[in-house]
Amino acid sequence: MKGLFFSGLLALLSTPFATASTPHEDVLQLAASGNGLIKLNAQTYELLTSPKRTWSASIQFTAMDAKRKCAPCAQFDPQWKAVAKSWRGVPVKQRDEHFFATVDFDDAPTIFQKLGLASAPIVFNYPAAAGERKPASGKTGPIKYDFGDGFDAGPLAEVISKFTPIPVPYKEPIDWTKASLAIVAIPAVLLLLRYLGPVVQNRWVWAVGTILTSLVMTSGYMFVRIRAAPWNGGGGNWIAAGHQNQYGQEVQVIAFIYGLLSFSFLMLIMVVPYQKSPSRQRIQIYLWTGVIMIMYSVLVSIFRVKNRGYPFKLWL
């Protein structure tokens, strides 16, 4: 009770024109002045998260100042603002029950210390602590948002919707460049198809497509995509350690080696027999056999780096 009075007093001090107003009205005014997104300092933070709050709030803890060098903060901030902005669109009655706020480290380092936060960005959702919107479980402590799905606004809005009186009406903005490209592309493809008919019907076009797909897939492309593996390890290190792991660059190298080996086989099977000069044929056969030996040795030696226990080696 004392704390509430105290924080109310502080809020009063900070907003001298709001005389004898309830804490909720103070917060409303803060929200109005911030255009839906409250920028908090130490005092207003206490007001917004007061233990007697009848409203709920979502607060972003960030460090936008350039000297903090927080790249994820800069990445997340627009997403946060987009969600906060979408909340302004809901009817006033529900809108006033939930607030979006931002605490910047340089405005209020004490809050970060108090909450023991060592990293940013962080989002806390504060459920209502009093009144009829108090959760049935009685847990009114802040709940941290899990960035497991990345910084995208979509999942964020979905999670915040659990704390708001009505779901956050966030919609993915339409990507106009993509949409217009698609609109242009469809007729263009149809038009091209008239001229590209022979190409589409050519089996070797399909053969190249098929082979490229297989090569890329068997070189672990899907692993890199699904796990979002980095391109390389930095410092010229492009082979990830371990049998169950790989970098993006490995896909290219391995696919190239596989492709070259396949190509050598094909040359030996499909092309060399048609060579009509014996000496030239002999050179080609030795050449492609040599390529197979060398590239295979390279492949095995790369594999030995990945799998240290592998006992076999070829020429290399």
Add this chain to the structure above:
Amino acid sequence: MSTAYAVPTDLPPSTVKNAASLLRIVALSLISGAAIASRLFAVINFESIIHEFDPWFNYRATRVLAAKGFYEFWNWFDPTAWYPLGRVVGGTVYPGLMATSGVIYNILHAINLPVDIRNICVLLAPGFSALTAWSTYMFTKEMKDPSAGLLAAAFIGIAPGYISRSVAGSYDNEAIAIFLLMFTFYCWIKALKQGSALFGTIAAVFYFYMVAAWGGYVFITNMIPLHALVLVLMGRFSDRLYVAYSSWYAIGTLASMQVPFVGFQPVSTSEHMGALGVFGLLQIVAFGQLVRSHVSSQQFQKLLQVSVVVIGLLGAFAFAFLTYNGKIAPWTGRFYSLWDTGYAKKYIPIIASVSEHQPTAWPSFFMDLQFLIFAFPAGVILCFRELRDEHLFVIIYAVMASYFAGVMVRLMLTLTPVVCVASAIALSNLLDTYIDPTEPTPVEDDTKSESEASTVGTNGSNAPAAQAPSGKKIKKAAAAVNVSGSALSDFVAATKATESGSKVKKGIFGLDVRAVVVFNTIGLLAFFVLHCTWTTAMAYSSPSVVLASSGPDGSQHIIDDFREAYYWLRQNTAEDAVVMSWWDYGYQIAGMADRPTLVDNNTWNNTHIATVGKAMSSSEENAYPILRKHDVEYILVIFGGLIGYSGDDINKFLWMVRIAQGVWPDEIQESNYFTNTGEYRVDDRASKTMKESLMYKMSYYRFADLFGGGQGTDRVRQQSLPKVGPTLDYLDEAFTSENWIVRIYQVKKEDPLGRDLKSANAFSEGKKRKRGKPTSRRRALVQ
């Protein structure tokens, strides 16, 4: 005709033919022998034991089938699984595997060979691998010729990608499924080639067997329609296709609906809609063809074409409408996550948590397929060169399977057959070219038969008939002018060869180059055999129930903690004592300890699994009511920290947390189990929630005592543990196995005086309760 080396010319053709067929039979039986033998490492190194997790359930079900007969098995309700819900086993299982073993068991007993059912189960997979080799031989024979077939059979016999799922003791559905897959495909190709309803029906029967045996039957359900669809789109519709597809689809679908677990899915889920749609499309196209052949009017044909398109569109719209209305179930999560790869992690963490559902990094491909992985694109290109109807099948199969294998490690199994087939085609072509003793004729004399060749060549640009392989004189040509030395132009010339009219004899000059290529190929094959043997012995033959470690002097030490603990449970606990563990160990507990379990590897009830996850990740006070409400008497955890067994529960713990969070997001949060800096730690810096969780306490309870006051080290996570370990108030340590891998705890009953167990413990230890605490902390924990 000049030859590179002397060949006997006075042999009658029948002798050659008979010798070749004898050699084929000998080779196939040797391949079968090698396939079976290489799968026996596990039995020789360890013993005749069922491996891993799922096989334990299959084994248990097979024992019921063998002991009580098929009807009992069919109506089997298992009250000990998913306690207290139970499981209707007969209706939730693919019975093909158990039925197969049951039939073999009964036949052997009928002829007075009293073989133990366990040995049948253990040796079923190696036995079927021999059949797989044979069916791959038949399949490849249809693609090229018997010599390619023998190579393919040898490859699939020893390729680690298939061995990994079919070593002796790996008694799982895949053990028989790959044989069924390849044989169904073979019958389909045969039916398509001959337009044979008989082979179509055989394909349907084996498809039914496959449906009864493995959930992966959906792969066939979509591969065959896809093949048919591509044929139709390429304008290769024929009566043969119509007969083959219709007989396969009609009989196969009706038969597959007899499996209770499948039921009406073939007409009500999206996975099966492609097959139905192609069936409808074929009827429309066939009808169109029929009418066209009877009607001459131009306008009518136009009308017909339009109506075919309109009917097709209407069908597609009807499908979309029914899906939208929920009449047709959308793709199930497991299949959907193959396309939208982020889907499973977000919505069905149970699927994402399974290690064999992880994406595949390239070393796994190389490990499982070795040189086949780069010989196979060459084989696919050779399929493109001929491009008969059946070659399209291999091409489509190659693309689909390599995508699926990239998304999920376990689907490497479906990629392996096509890789073996395609690389066998490539290698067989290579050997054909370089063993063939015929030397090409000199350059100048090949202008006279040009007209003859051009009449063949004009038979449509893609006409496969144009290249009817007439033994050693395949008349395909490179444009003679183009042979200018550059390799690339050579390649282009060769690929154009089928279309251009001019011809030269192809062939290899001289003996030395033949020797080089053949020697190199034999080297590749020998290396492959070494690689397969090593991989099978080292990586794929561990039963994972019994572990082996080798000492510094190379001596083998067997770690048998699992069976030790399960037999302890079997002999020291009441028969109806409920054992809680993470779901990985459910089947093993049921199979080896014969005790009721809360959850097992048949992950059908997410909430129940999440309940266990919640109990494991909550603090003792919060977990105790959950345990009591589920009648849990024993809790079993796997702990590898002492001997460095990395597949333990602490490493799986985050998945338990995630799955629990999916159901109770406000009680369990993953981030609470990390340190402030976002690390997953078990030492002093571990988060408070982590240290209080039941899993942490059970894993490290009394662990510090082992080190006699010194600093304890967790050898899996390489972290030093706090000197004072966790204490337990609600559980008693009941059993810890020799190497501490399995730890079993008994759940205490409520305090007889009605205190909560924490204060009861404190009282008995002589600690005085602090003043100011509420005097009565009685509460009813179990109503």
